[in-house]
Amino acid sequence: MLTNRTKYRVIYGDTDNMGYAYNANYLRWFEIGRTELFREVGLTYKTIEEEGIILPVSEALCKYVSPARYDDMLIIETTLDKSFKVGMKFDYRIFNEEEKLVAKGYTKHACVTKAGKVVRPPKLLKDFISKHS
Amino acid sequence: MLTNRTKYRVIYGDTDNMGYAYNANYLRWFEIGRTELFREVGLTYKTIEEEGIILPVSEALCKYVSPARYDDMLIIETTLDKSFKVGMKFDYRIFNEEEKLVAKGYTKHACVTKAGKVVRPPKLLKDFISKHS
Amino acid sequence: MLTNRTKYRVIYGDTDNMGYAYNANYLRWFEIGRTELFREVGLTYKTIEEEGIILPVSEALCKYVSPARYDDMLIIETTLDKSFKVGMKFDYRIFNEEEKLVAKGYTKHACVTKAGKVVRPPKLLKDFISKHS
Amino acid sequence: MLTNRTKYRVIYGDTDNMGYAYNANYLRWFEIGRTELFREVGLTYKTIEEEGIILPVSEALCKYVSPARYDDMLIIETTLDKSFKVGMKFDYRIFNEEEKLVAKGYTKHACVTKAGKVVRPPKLLKDFISKHS
Numbered sequence: 001m002l003t004n005r006t007k008y009r010v011i012y013g014d015t016d017n018m019g020y021a022y023n024a025n026y027l028r029w030f031e032i033g034r035t036e037l038f039r040e041v042g043l044t045y046k047t048i049e050e051e052g053i054i055l056p057v058s059e060a061l062c063k064y065v066s067p068a069r070y071d072d073m074l075i076i077e078t079t080l081d082k083s084f085k086v087g088m089k090f091d092y093r094i095f096n097e098e099e100k101l102v103a104k105g106y107t108k109h110a111c112v113t114k115a116g117k118v119v120r121p122p123k124l125l126k127d128f129i130s131k132h133s
Numbered sequence: 134m135l136t137n138r139t140k141y142r143v144i145y146g147d148t149d150n151m152g153y154a155y156n157a158n159y160l161r162w163f164e165i166g167r168t169e170l171f172r173e174v175g176l177t178y179k180t181i182e183e184e185g186i187i188l189p190v191s192e193a194l195c196k197y198v199s200p201a202r203y204d205d206m207l208i209i210e211t212t213l214d215k216s217f218k219v220g221m222k223f224d225y226r227i228f229n230e231e232e233k234l235v236a237k238g239y240t241k242h243a244c245v246t247k248a249g250k251v252v253r254p255p256k257l258l259k260d261f262i263s264k265h266s
Numbered sequence: 267m268l269t270n271r272t273k274y275r276v277i278y279g280d281t282d283n284m285g286y287a288y289n290a291n292y293l294r295w296f297e298i299g300r301t302e303l304f305r306e307v308g309l310t311y312k313t314i315e316e317e318g319i320i321l322p323v324s325e326a327l328c329k330y331v332s333p334a335r336y337d338d339m340l341i342i343e344t345t346l347d348k349s350f351k352v353g354m355k356f357d358y359r360i361f362n363e364e365e366k367l368v369a370k371g372y373t374k375h376a377c378v379t380k381a382g383k384v385v386r387p388p389k390l391l392k393d394f395i396s397k398h399s
Numbered sequence: 400m401l402t403n404r405t406k407y408r409v410i411y412g413d414t415d416n417m418g419y420a421y422n423a424n425y426l427r428w429f430e431i432g433r434t435e436l437f438r439e440v441g442l443t444y445k446t447i448e449e450e451g452i453i454l455p456v457s458e459a460l461c462k463y464v465s466p467a468r469y470d471d472m473l474i475i476e477t478t479l480d481k482s483f484k485v486g487m488k489f490d491y492r493i494f495n496e497e498e499k500l501v502a503k504g505y506t507k508h509a510c511v512t513k514a515g516k517v518v519r520p521p522k523l524l525k526d527f528i529s530k531h532s
Contacts (some may be wrong), residue, residue, distance in 0.1 A: 011434065012444075013288045013427045017281040017336045023190040023240075024160035024279055028412045031157075035410065035470075045411075046470050050369045057156040061194045071434075071445050107156075145311075146294045146300065146421045150414040150469045161279045168277065168337075178278075178434055179337050203416045204301075204312050289456040289506075290430075293423035321423040325461045373422075 004037035010072045021068040025121040026094065026103050027047035027060055033078035034090045034107070043128055051124055055088060055109040062105035066096075073097050082129055087111055087121065135213040135265035137170035139158040143205045159227065160193055166211035167223045169238070174260055175214050184259055188221060188242040195238035199229075206230050215262055219252065220244055268346040268398035270303035273386035276338045287334040291375055292360065292369050299344035300356045300373070309394055317390055321354060321375040332362075339363050348395055353377055353387065401479040401531035403436035409471045420467040425493065425502050426459055432477030433489045433506070442527055450523055454487060454508040461504035465495075472496050481528055486510055486520065 008029055013038040016022040038045050048055065070076060074094050088109040094102045111121050121129070141162055149155040152172050171178050181188065203208060207227050214222040221242040227235045254262070274295055283289040304311050314321065334340055340360050347355040354375040360368045377387050387395070407428055415421040437444050449456065467473055473493050480488040487508040493501045510520050522530070 009431075009432050011427065012282045012284075013290055015283040016278045017283075017285055018187050018189060018278075019283050020189060022279045023193060024157045024164075027157035027160065028410065031410050031412055032408075035408075044470065054151050056151060056200070057197055058402055059194070059196045061192070063192045064190055066188070071443065102431075109173060119148060142298075142301075144294065144297050145415050145417075146297055146423055148416040149411045150418055151411075152416055155412045161277065164277050164279055168275075177337065204310065256350075284453050284455060286455060288525065289459060290423045290426035297423075320417050322417060322419060322466070323463055325460070325462045326422060327457045327458070330456055333455070 002041065004033065004036065004040045006033060006076050008032055008074045008076055010068055010070055011072060012070060015070045018068060018075040023062070023064060026062045026064070026105070029074065029076050029094060029103065030060070030062075030078075030092050030107055032126045033076040033092050037080065037090070041128070043124075043131065048124065050054070051122060052114055053119070053122055053125070054112050054114065055113055057107050058087065059108040060105065062103055062116045064103050065101045067097065068094070068102045074102065075099075079108045080129065080132060081106070082132070084108065088125065088129075135170065135174065137166065137173045137211045139169040139209050140209075141165055141207045141209055143201055143203055143207060145203060148203045152202060156195070156197060158199070159195045159238070160232050162207065162209050162227060163193070163195075163211075163223070163225050163238065163240055166225050170211045170213065170223070174261070174265065176257075178260055181257065184255060185247055186252070186258070187245050187247065189245055191220065191243045192241040193238065195236055197236050198234045201227070201229065201235045207235065213262065213265060214216060214239070215242065215265070221258065221262075262263040267312045268303065268307065270299065270344050272299060272302040272342050274298055274340045274342055276334055276336055276340060278336060281336045285335060287385075289328070289330060292328045292330070292371070295340065295360060295370065296326070296344075296356070296358050296373055299358050303344045303346065303356070306380040307394070307398065309390075314390065317322070317388060318380055319388055319391070320378050320380065320386070322378055323373050324353065324376045325374040326371065328369055330369050331367045333363065334360070334368045340350075340368060344378050346395065346398060347372070350374065354391065354395075401436065401440065403432065403439045405432060405435040405475050405477075407431055407465055407473045407475055409469055409473060411469060414469045418468060421445045422461070422463060425463070425504070428473065428475050428493060429459070429461075429477075429489070429491050429504065429506055430531075432475040432491050432514050436477045436479065440527070440531065442523075447523065449510070450521060451513055452518070452521055452524070453511050453513065455511055456506050457486065457509045458507040459504065462501055463502050467493070467495065467501045473501060479528065479531060480505070481531070483507065487524065487528075501523045
């Protein structure tokens with residue numbers, strides 16, 4: 001199972017009037033998670049782009065379990081979902097320092113050429129997925 | 134059916150390297166949608182807060198159908214889901230000026246006191262929901 | 267004097283833990299201001315880009331005079347500074363609905379080709395500036 | 400001289416249509432810089448807040464020298480300006496991994512009680528400043 005754990009410190013700019021981290025920012029943290037998962041296995045998202053492929057998010061879900069607050073050091077845990085074949089899918093769990101679950105969710109990604117055409121995952125990505133199965 | 138349509142112009146700060154609007158920003162637009170839906174019927178979210186109730190997002194889903202781009206004038210269509218009883222739920226559809234569907238999704242909200250206790254929707258909100266059923 | 271006034275409603279996602287609008291967001295509002303100033307006189311920033319010119323911010327200053335808060339309807343007043351010759355400069359004043367000054371500042375912009383070369387303002391922009399002097 | 404160096408990786412959500420990091424995000428990175436400077440000397444911003452003092456930004460300047468791009472690992476260098484007496488001032492320089500200057504600027508901060516009254520820096524902060532002179 002391909003899983004990465006990376007850290008993120010909640011800043012003032014992430015919080016809102018309620019004193020919680022604002023809901024949209026969790027999708028930014030999901031991005032940090034999948035980027036670091038790629039990097040950990042030696043494949044940067046930049047490299048994928050250089051192959052002419054972009055991976056825009058086609059669907060995102062986030063369940064907010066327990067609020068993240070200012071200055072919390074979050075742990076973003078990202079797992080590649082190998083069962084997803086028509087593009088890429090990542091599952092996320094975000095914990096605080098006490099390992100309490102803060103949020104969980106997923107993102108699905110289409111493989112798209114720079115001209116905007118949806119394509120099957122290129123060899124680079126298929127190798128990446130099968131190698132980590 | 135309680136539905137609101139409000140407009141939002143995509144700025145440079147909303148876009149990313151791909152030339153698309155960044156995925157997290159859609160959750161900001163969902164917020165604009167539900168705030169304007171409340172306002173349209175004479176209830177501001179601020180008033181709800183003044184009753185001691187906050188409505189943090191407990192779950193958010195977004196399906197990205199067709200990319201929003203820089204300077205697009207988006208139409209955010211928000212509908213109250215009256216069938217949802219344990220809190221509040223809003224459904225969203227975002228269109229561009231050609232009325233092409235850009236994204237759709239929902240947010241679920243818990244009713245929480247400022248002390249952090251999850252409660253049933255207060256009279257103010259129940260009246261609001263039943264009035265618009 | 268070329269001046270535009272446009273409105274922006276502060277959302278939850280703009281606020282922070284202090285209950286104020288977060289400082290970085292003012293630079294987003296400056297962008298909204300200058301974009302609408304361009305649009306008012308029939309020149310969209312998109313058109314300038316289509317001429318092969320981008321106008322990245324080379325310097326930004328913001329003085330925060332009085333806090334903007336959640337749900338405030340802000341008035342962004344943008345004025346073209348015609349005395350600035352090596353690129354473009356805009357001055358901003360942000361007011362709340364009571365016409366109280368919330369912030370003021372400026373942005374300076376270089377004229378850059380898509381290849382990254384700094385150039386003098388093209389005819390399109392010089393005409394725009396002189397026409398509104 | 401009290402200086403801190405901390406790192407930040409530019410994500411997709413920080414970039415814009417031009418392929419650069421969006422100008423407003425630099426003010427977020429300034430926040431990361433001053434927070435880590437505080438933390439390095441054992442004083443968290445949270446502790447200052449618990450003393451009943453907040454330090455809202457009263458003025459921010461940023462000069463954008465060379466664009467930051469997607470996936471750049473930035474070094475945020477923050478220095479306390481001890482000569483500033485009416486509040487707090489921090490100077491920033493942001494470098495990329497090749498130690499090329501990306502941006503520089505400053506933020507000025509007022510000392511404000513939670514009730515909104517501007518006050519002189521409390522003992523906690525004066526001790527902090529003089530200790531590091």
